[in-house]
Amino acid sequence: MIRAVAEPKATPRGRMSEKRRQHIFTENFGVCCLCNVKIDRRGERWIVEHKIPLGLSGKDTNPNCAPAHYECAQEKTKGDMQLINKAKRANAAATVRTPERKAAEKKYDWKLRRYLKPSVQI
Numbered sequence: 001m002i003r004a005v006a007e008p009k010a011t012p013r014g015r016m017s018e019k020r021r022q023h024i025f026t027e028n029f030g031v032c033c034l035c036n037v038k039i040d041r042r043g044e045r046w047i048v049e050h051k052i053p054l055g056l057s058g059k060d061t062n063p064n065c066a067p068a069h070y071e072c073a074q075e076k077t078k079g080d081m082q083l084i085n086k087a088k089r090a091n092a093a094a095t096v097r098t099p100e101r102k103a104a105e106k107k108y109d110w111k112l113r114r115y116l117k118p119s120v121q122i
């Protein structure tokens with residue numbers, strides 16, 4: 001029989017070995033890091049969650065990893081994506097320094113102990 005519905009594939013970013021997966025599970029006593037409920041290792045679908053998401057410069061190290069129910073992780077990912085996109089926008093806005101923006105930046109003069117007007121040249 002052909003399966004009509006495809007499983008949603010996990011994004012493969014640095015495959016985690018089964019050994020490491022199980023280690024992280026045991027290290028965290030099999031408790032979901034998102035809802036704090038114990039996960040049934042065999043009966044429930046679970047994943048290794050990055051507490052600080054990789055998209056927000058979280059590290060792919062064991063202390064940043066913890067098991068989570070698949071469903072809990074789906075919910076977290078939604079929220080994370082909003083944060084990641086927000087961070088991306090903020091970074092983009094901060095790095096674009098047009099000549100007009102540079103001129104508009106106030107400079108503090110320590111001798112005069114005040115901000116100089118943007119247009120004033122020294």
Ligand SMILES: [Zn+2]
Pocket residue numbers: 032033034035036037068069072
């Ligand atoms: Zn959970």
